[in-house]
Amino acid sequence: MTEILHHAWLGILAVLLGDPLFALGGYGVSAALVMVAAGFVLGVAVGATPGLAGPMAMAVSLPILISVFGFGSDALLPVMGFLIGVMKGATVGGAVPAILFNTPGTPDAYMTALDGYPLTRQGQAGKALRVAHFSSASGDTFSDLVLILCAPFLAVGVERFLDLPEKTALLLLSLAFVSAAIGGSVGRGLISTGLGLLVAYVGTGLDFHPRLTLGIDDLADGFAPAPVILGVLILGEVFTRFEGMWHARRLRRTPRPVHQRLAGRLTRQERRRLLPHIARSALIGTIIGALPGIGSTLAALLGYRAGRMRQARALRARAAAGAMDAGAAGKRADDRVPFGEGAIEGVAAAEAANSSVVGANLIPALSLGIPGNVAAVFLILAAETIEGFNPGPTAFRTSPGLVNPELVIVFGIFTMMMLANAFNWLMGGSMMRWLAVLSRVPEHILMPFVLLLTLSGIYIQQMRFSAMVIVVLFGALGWGMRRLGITPLPFVIAYILGDRLEDTARQAFSATGGDGLFLFSSPVASLLTLAALTVPAVVFWRRLRAPGETKMGPAM
């Protein structure tokens, strides 16, 4: 335990007293600290801009950050800090256009609009924004605390109890779960996963002769991660939006500005009234976030539904009590209204749920190295590109008297997450109101800008014109996948895990003496393998019997 606390302290110091970016009053200000704050500001801005989203900003920023800070281990905390800031800022910023203009900035904010926009129409936009901020910051902080408490135990448990066959089976289970859970089709999820694995295996392998290159020398080292991931996730999305605008006869009009003061404080009584909704939704969001591949959209939906049932029950109970009490008949004890009609509880339930996914999503990412959503994909991509940190169980190893630099980085990440939460609590609410103006930037101006920025970022990092060609080709693949209803996230997760799956399987096969049934060599491995086979089969069967009922929201 003292080892862990020692590493935690080193992690905190690494963030607060790390390499200074500039001096203020004779004291150096740590680069990581500055980058968390900068990322948070950018995150709120992109979250508040419909059409942009946190993952898009993370994707565009990553090659630029790596070019600026370099590939050395000193770059890890500033780069990760910026990405974490963006991730958290975008989560809270997404509520702004949903509340003010009924145009959710991120899919996570869809449910927020259901009560947030009616509040704006009632002249209570300021109060709605405050509720969103209070709930989002609460949910996010709760989720981060769960991450900090759970991730080390999960990682240590995996390292202690799972051997190579079990780890191979766990990776298979993750891929199977992601294929089955994301999007509306198990078949298309598996196609996406298969394509991701295929791309991961181009140009790699143990043999001297690189495989699957079709004789093209440039493919001998495989595809670099940044062009593949940015192409499929970001340019694929940009091209899809382009196509939507190409087909549209008229562009969407820019929302008119909201002519009302964005003031309106929350009373203590109102905060107390919101707390049960926030707590319930935070729990739902955290549980959902811990499962790889299931996004915050589903969390918001479930949190909102649970809150709506609770509110309806409370209103029925109050109506019944009011009918019995003649003095109180027709008079409300407070201003509670049903969900969908401008209930502040509705905003709170949706925002707390979608925000609490953020931290929990990093539980599988940090402890197992398995990215659960797009934001985690970019954190893992950053870790893979910069030397010195490999997310997974080995990062949590401790030895008496020795310092594990990877564990220091893990606690540095936890520290930066809590710092971002502090920024959120201190200035998130004000920034939401200041940056509300960005909600009016039209998509047809933003998307070409994102395209140019992405291409520039890739060129700056890779220093090759061919990298831009590759990112465009993978963008075309991402667009084609979306056209065919194939969600791209399983592709990216499979691409990231592909090499690890092969390495672990090779080692497991050799360690079991060439046993062809190594995935069934122990009860735990058998259980995980059977689960990997069963999950897609069960989801497929359920959808076959009741089409459309088990769809889970996209994780991006």
Add this chain to the structure above:
Amino acid sequence: MSGPSQPSGRSGPPGAFSGADAGALAGRHDATPNVRGGRGRSRLALGLATLLAALLLGAVWVPADTQTGILQYARRQVMLGDAFAPLLAAAVLGLGGLLTAFERGASPPTGVMRAGTEGGQGARKRALFVLFLAATLCAAALVVVWAGPVLLGLAKLAGFPVPEYRALRASPPWNAIGFVLGGGGMVAALIATFEHRLSWRALGLGLLMAIAIWAVFDLPFKHLLLPPNAAP
């Protein structure tokens, strides 16, 4: 990362989100007649095409383009060969194709799939879109690469004493000309296309964005090179 929803009937600004979209999030929007019609056919086609591709991958490409098989023997030990993992990918692809072919009522996650239900006009529009985008990107790349040398050539023709482009391309404004004209032109062309009209505003916005990106990268970070300056 799907963006704002499609226009809906609910009160509010155009393009706003409605309760119906919330229903769609729960996966209830796909029970349409198209499922059995055009969409069903396109799903079958996608499934069978993927299955065929997986078979070709497993039976032709992988054996032809890997040096070791599923298993290999080295130093009296049996190990997994380089063909094992690609064959696993082929198997996953094939299974995905098979399930897609037989899946009923599965909905696309982003709501963009209309293949097979749009008729010839939709396909023509899509082909035009692809051509437009490809042409815009290629034209922008050409301008990025050639704008600097061409301008320098013109300056030479006009009699100005200028050195070779290679000697100048790392210094302003020559290190920015290609990027600003090509990148800015691409952004302007896209904005103008989506607005369905040519305008000075679109051109101004495009150039402004390109100059902003150049300023952010080039002024503070001298080691960062924008296109085409790192090209050999």
